[in-house]
Amino acid sequence: MNIQGKVVVITGASSGIGAQTARLLSQRGAVPVLMARSTDKLEKLAEELGGGCRAYSLDVTDAEAVRRVFAEVEHTYGQIHVLINNAGFGLFEKFTDAPLSSFEEMMDVNYFGIVRCTKAVLPAMLQARSGHIVNIAxxxxxxxxxxxxxxxxxxxxxxGMTNSLRQELAGSGVNISAVNPGPIDTPFFDRADPSGTYVKNVSWFMLKPERVAAAIVRAVEKNRAEIDLPFIAGLGTKLYSLFPRLLDKSAQRLLNKK
Structure with missing residues (x-):
């Protein structure tokens, strides 16, 4: 897809890779439409980017709000060409210590938020026989x-949802991608790792938001089904899927830094 002039909705756009992706898209001639709960940050970013960029307050856990806001965007711009499902957060807790509410809240935002937003744009994309959805996994x-x-x-x-939906969309003109980054140097860890222990332990390995944003844009422009970042981590997951028992101890030493 040539993204110049295309309307691109980005959830979780107030900071981190969402904001950086919006900047990169704007530089490449696309029209970013920013969504997040933090309206102050969104409006500042929209003002920075200028052009047709607008900011919309949205909580992806509110199904009615998702329906209403996406309908408003479609009415304003005529068509949503690309959706980047980026809203999400994490909590690093031991399973036995974590309250049930932590599991429920993360699933509601990280997974069902994507389902709600995708359902909001997909019918029009299918009717137009064009569009691209990028899910940040x-x-x-x-x-x-x-x-x-x-x-x-x-x-x-x-x-799982992304891979299954890709099969359903085959031949429809609508594409879907998953971008799978490792740890990124963003405010994500302000909540996930308030002690700073994990960030300190993996600082040498952390990705810059600019690199992830470039991968997201590349997924759209090149119609990439999936992108793993960094490459070495993607290779590691492939090896682990083949030899899980053999690599368990090595994985524990490398990954258990929280």
Missing amino acids: SMAGKMGSAKSSGYSATKHAVL
């Missing part, structure tokens, strides 16, 4: 680690 959706049972489960769900 995670390497955690391919390989779990200690204190990530709830978060990893949500990203497993995102990948």
Whole structure:
């Protein structure tokens, strides 16, 4: 897809890779439409980007709000060409210590939020026989680690849904991608890792938001079904899927940094 002039909705756009992706899309001539709960940050970013960029307050856990806001965007712009499902968060807790509400909240935002937003745009995309949906999953959706049972489960769900929907959309003109980054240097960890222990332990391995944003744009432009970041982590998950018992101990030493 040539993204110049295309209307691209980005959820979770107030900071991190959502905001950086909006900047990159704007530089490449697309029209970013920003959505998040933090309206102050959104409006500042929309003002920075200018052009046809607009900001919309949205809580992806509110099904009626999702329906209403996406309908408003379609009415304003005429068509949504690309949806980037980026809204999400994580909590790093031991399974036995984590309250049930942590599992429920992460699943409601990280997985059902994507389902709600995708349902809001897909009918029009199918009617137009064009469009692209990018779901931001995670390497955690391919390989779990200690204190990530709830978060990893949500990203497993995102990948399962994405892969299944890709089969349903075959021949429809609508494409769908999954982008699976490892740890990224963003405010995500302000909530996931308030002690800073994990960030300190993996700082050498953390991705820059600019690199992930470039991968997201590449997924749309090149119609990539899936992108793993960094490459070495993607290779590691492939090896682990083939030899899980053999690599369990090595994986524990490398991943259990929380």
